[in-house]
Structure formats: C-alpha cells, structure tokens
Amino acid sequence: MTANGRSGYSCMDDLKSHPLPSIPRSLNVRSVKREMKTFAEASALSFYKPAAHVCFWAPCYKNTMFGTYNAAVMMHLRFDGTFGFPGGLINRGEDILDGLTRELKEELAYNPAVHKPITYDDYHSSRIVEDKLLVLHLFVVELSMDQFVSLEKNATSAEEYGVEVFGTVRVPLYTMNNKYGGLPAFLNNRFIGCAKQELIMALFSIGILTDDQIDELIDNANNMKLAPNRM
Numbered sequence: 222m223t224a225n226g227r228s229g230y231s232c233m234d235d236l237k238s239h240p241l242p243s244i245p246r247s248l249n250v251r252s253v254k255r256e257m258k259t260f261a262e263a264s265a266l267s268f269y270k271p272a273a274h275v276c277f278w279a280p281c282y283k284n285t286m287f288g289t290y291n292a293a294v295m296m297h298l299r300f301d302g303t304f305g306f307p308g309g310l311i312n313r314g315e316d317i318l319d320g321l322t323r324e325l326k327e328e329l330a331y332n333p334a335v336h337k338p339i340t341y342d343d344y345h346s347s348r349i350v351e352d353k354l355l356v357l358h359l360f361v362v363e364l365s366m367d368q369f370v371s372l373e374k375n376a377t378s379a380e381e382y383g384v385e386v387f388g389t390v391r392v393p394l395y396t397m398n399n400k401y402g403g404l405p406a407f408l409n410n411r412f413i414g415c416a417k418q419e420l421i422m423a424l425f426s427i428g429i430l431t432d433d434q435i436d437e438l439i440d441n442a443n444n445m446k447l448a449p450n451r452m
C-alpha cells in the first residue's frame with residue numbers, strides 16, 4: 222500500500238479505476254476541481270499532450286535549530302527560475318512510466334535499480350491545462366532515506382544538470398518561530414504551473430499536513446509582514 226492509498230496497479234489501463242484523490246479543504250475550490258480529472262477522464266482527452274512529474278519523499282525525522290521535520294520532500298529548480306517536480310512531457314504512444322523514467326534519467330540521473338522503480342501504485346492525480354491542451358500526471362513516490370540521499374547526490378551528474386535543471390532542493394517542512402520562515406516562505410517562491418498546489422496535495426496525502434495545518438500555512442505565507450527580513 223502506498224501513500225496514495227492503493228496497491229495492485231500493474232499497467233496504465235489499471236489506473237482507469239483510480240478515483241480522484243481527497244483534496245485539502247483550502248484547495249477544494251472550483252478552479253482546482255475543474256482542472257482535476259480522474260485518470261480515465263484524462264486518458265479520454267486524446268488530443269491533450271501528457272506530462273508526468275514525481276514528488277519523491279522519504280520518512281526522516283530531523284530536529285534542527287530552525288524547526289523539526291518528519292520527511293524529506295524533493296523539488297528542483299528549473300531552467301526558468303521556478304520550482305517544480307522532476308519529470309516532463311511523454312512522447313506520443315509512449316507508456317507514462319517509461320516516459321517519466323526517461324525524463325528522470327535525464328534530469329536526475331535516476332536509476333530505477335538503485336533508487337527504486339516507480340510503479341502505477343505511485344500514481345496520485347491528473348490535472349488538465351485547458352489553454353495548453355496538457356494533461357499533467359503526478360506520482361508520489363516513497364523512498365528510503367538512503368535512496369533519497371543517493372538521488373540528491375547523483376543529481377549533479379545528470380545530463381540536464383545546468384541546462385534544464387539547476388539542482389534539487391529539500392522542501393523546508395517546518396514553520397519557524399516568526400511564523401514565516403520555513404515552509405510559508407518557501408511557498409512564496411515562483412512555481413511552475415500547478416506545482417505549488419501539487420506540493421500541498423502531496424503533503425496532505427502523505428499525512429505530513431492536516432487541513433488545519435494547511436489553512437494556517439497559507440495564512441502565514443500570505444502574512445509576509447511577520448517576516449523580519451521581508452523584501
């Protein structure tokens with residue numbers, strides 16, 4: 222069983238029975254719900270171009286002088302200066318997992334034999350971008366901390382490092398005493414497309430954040446006046 226709550230999907234077609242994930246209260250708004258599609262609905266949009274991205278995470282308890290966190294969650298800095306998840310466009314006729322694996326090799330030097338192969342059980346959700354005719358599939362993949370750290374270390378040897386991607390980051394999952402430093406401040410970065418909402422959804426599905434914590438997080442992120450060194 223995965224953080225996505227399911228198991229036993231062996232091929233792309235199996236995902237057609239996958240329901241919509243539960244959406245955190247703060248994202249349960251019309252604009253988000255309109256874009257979220259079940260895999261079956263998304264696959265029926267044959268003229269949309271698919272892309273797949275992955276949120277790698279690993280359980281890891283760390284108590285630092287800035288805050289405490291229970292998981293390492295990976296995002297990366299992209300060529301355009303925004304944060305997003307590793308992954309990319311799937312070629313016409315290509316299996317989604319094959320395309321995702323190809324992209325991850327290019328961007329992260331990901332090696333399924335070392336870092337754990339991604340399976341359809343790791344599928345989380347799909348969203349459409351109507352004006353770009355895109356369907357964006359998100360996978361949420363739990364690694365061991367050893368696998369996660371190996372992926373971080375390998376990333377600088379990837380073919381696309383310094384071209385399409387400028388390094389992985391661990392998302393700071395705590396909120397500092399000033400109620401802004403850490404995750405609220407991180408959320409005020411620029412994110413590609415719906416990646417910020419995908420991050421919040423992934424943290425909710427994994428069980429790292431509850432509805433109440435997400436509400437508070439968004440309030441704190443919006444409340445930049447609490448930051449001592451605001452720009």
Ligand SMILES: O=c1[nH]cnc2c1ncn2[C@@H]1O[C@H](COP(=O)(O)OP(=O)(O)O)[C@@H](O)[C@H]1O
Binds near residue numbers: 357385416
């Ligand atoms: O983390 C993400 N979440 C959701 N959408 C993303 C993310 N990263 C990129 N995208 C979107 O996916 C599409 C493909 O972008 P990407 O740069 O990953 O593909 P590529 O590596 O094949 O060029 C773009 O429209 C981009 O806006």
